[in-house]
Amino acid sequence: MIAFGGVSETEIRRRSIPVFKTVMATLLLVVGGAMVAVWSFPDLIRGEGTRSLVVYCSQDQLYAEPILERFRVTTGIKVSAVYDSEAVKTVGLANRLLAERAQPRCDVWWGNEPLRPRQLVALGAISDASRVRVFGSRHRVLVVPESATRHPRSIRDLTNAAWRGRVSIANPLFGSTSTHLHALRSVLGEGGWRTWCEALAANQPFIEDGNSQVVRRVARGEAWVGLTDSDDVSAARRESLPVRALPCDSWTLDMPNVVVLVKPASTGSPASQLADHILSPEVRIELVRQGALDPDPVDRSHPNPGLKPDWPRVVRDLDTVTTEIRRIFRG
Numbered sequence: 163m164i165a166f167g168g169v170s171e172t173e174i175r176r177r178s179i180p181v182f183k184t185v186m187a188t189l190l191l192v193v194g195g196a197m198v199a200v201w202s203f204p205d206l207i208r209g210e211g212t213r214s215l216v217v218y219c220s221q222d223q224l225y226a227e228p229i230l231e232r233f234r235v236t237t238g239i240k241v242s243a244v245y246d247s248e249a250v251k252t253v254g255l256a257n258r259l260l261a262e263r264a265q266p267r268c269d270v271w272w273g274n275e276p277l278r279p280r281q282l283v284a285l286g287a288i289s290d291a292s293r294v295r296v297f298g299s300r301h302r303v304l305v306v307p308e309s310a311t312r313h314p315r316s317i318r319d320l321t322n323a324a325w326r327g328r329v330s331i332a333n334p335l336f337g338s339t340s341t342h343l344h345a346l347r348s349v350l351g352e353g354g355w356r357t358w359c360e361a362l363a364a365n366q367p368f369i370e371d372g373n374s375q376v377v378r379r380v381a382r383g384e385a386w387v388g389l390t391d392s393d394d395v396s397a398a399r400r401e402s403l404p405v406r407a408l409p410c411d412s413w414t415l416d417m418p419n420v421v422v423l424v425k426p427a428s429t430g431s432p433a434s435q436l437a438d439h440i441l442s443p444e445v446r447i448e449l450v451r452q453g454a455l456d457p458d459p460v461d462r463s464h465p466n467p468g469l470k471p472d473w474p475r476v477v478r479d480l481d482t483v484t485t486e487i488r489r490i491f492r493g
Contacts, residue, residue, distance in 0.1 A: 213238065214239065214241070215240070215436055216241075216268040217244070217436070218243075218424075219243050219244065220246045220255055221272050221419060221454070222454065230436075236439075237432075239435065252278050255273075255278075260282065262287075263285070269423070269433040270423060271421075272422075273419070274338075274419050275338050277340075279294050280473050280476075287424075294420060298418055298419045299455060300417050300455055301410070301414050301415065301416060302414045302415045302468075303408060303414070304387055304408040305380050305389075305390050305395050305408070306387050306405065307404060307405060308405055308406050316410060317389065317410050320389065321362050325386065326365045327366050328386040329362070330367060330370060330388035331388065332389075333370065334369070334487050334491050335484065339373070342415050344471075344480065345471035348479075349469050349470070359487070363490050368385055373390040374390075374394045377398045377403065378403070381398060412469070413468070413469060415469050421437045
């Protein structure tokens with residue numbers, strides 16, 4: 163018989179048996195309790211109670227990322243964001259949502275133009291239009307060199323021979339340029355719109371990957387005028403690029419930011435919390451300060467005289483007009 167510190171091997175084995183039983187019983191209780199918790203509270207790992215969200219975001223990453231990170235720090239809810247590339251702005255994420263309409267992967271969509279949310283509602287990717295909320299605004303503008311003394315008076319003038327080969331526009335199949343052209347058609351009518359578009363294409367404009375490239379080409383002096391967004395001019399001026407914005411008169415287009423709850427979400431759910439965060443006055447003030455949104459007009463009795471599109475018609479004719487835009491500007 164072997165003894166350890168005066169205690170026999172048999173005695174050690176005898177004393178170990180109840181200890182082993184106690185440990186195993188405790189382990190069974192812990193594991194069993196965990197299984198009951200997961201079974202009883204599935205929303206802790208899926209559904210509305212999940213502590214993580216997926217966001218499809220067309221707002222520029224430069225502006226959106228700090229806002230989403232602040233939400234994560236404040237709430238502890240992780241946000242995984244998928245951003246649009248500038249070359250396929252808005253259209254890329256809208257098409258992604260359409261492809262996923264049966265089982266959307268994202269919880270919240272943060273857009274920055276008015277057409278694609280309407281398209282998503284019309285095609286059933288968003289089942290309830292009440293989940294679409296808008297805030298803030300930016301506008302379509304002309305951009306010219308800061309020192310320019312001669313410039314177009316409106317978008318109409320971009321077809322004049324004086325600007326041949328000196329106009330810059332973003333790809334008209336994507337982003338706010340696409341939305342702008344679709345909106346113009348609903349106001350001008352098919353004939354007038356096609357005539358203007360063909361005249362603009364005949365003026366051999368530079369066609370850029372995005373609105374920021376429009377501004378930069380004008381800043382380099384390679385184009386004398388560009389059609390772009392107000393926030394891109396603001397960003398360029400913060401970089402001290404020598405450009406300034408001109409109003410587009412009655413052919414401008416108001417472009418609000420849009421927050422969409424893609425899936426049904428109850429009040430207080432993570433998705434609703436994020437939507438409320440983006441829609442908060444503090445976020446709006448921050449976006450205005452950064453130039454991502456235009457300041458509110460001082461005199462609200464004189465609303466912006468821009469386009470008032472027939473949006474149902476725009477959505478109805480979307481595919482047909484897109485094909486026409488491709489033909490006109492791509493040949």
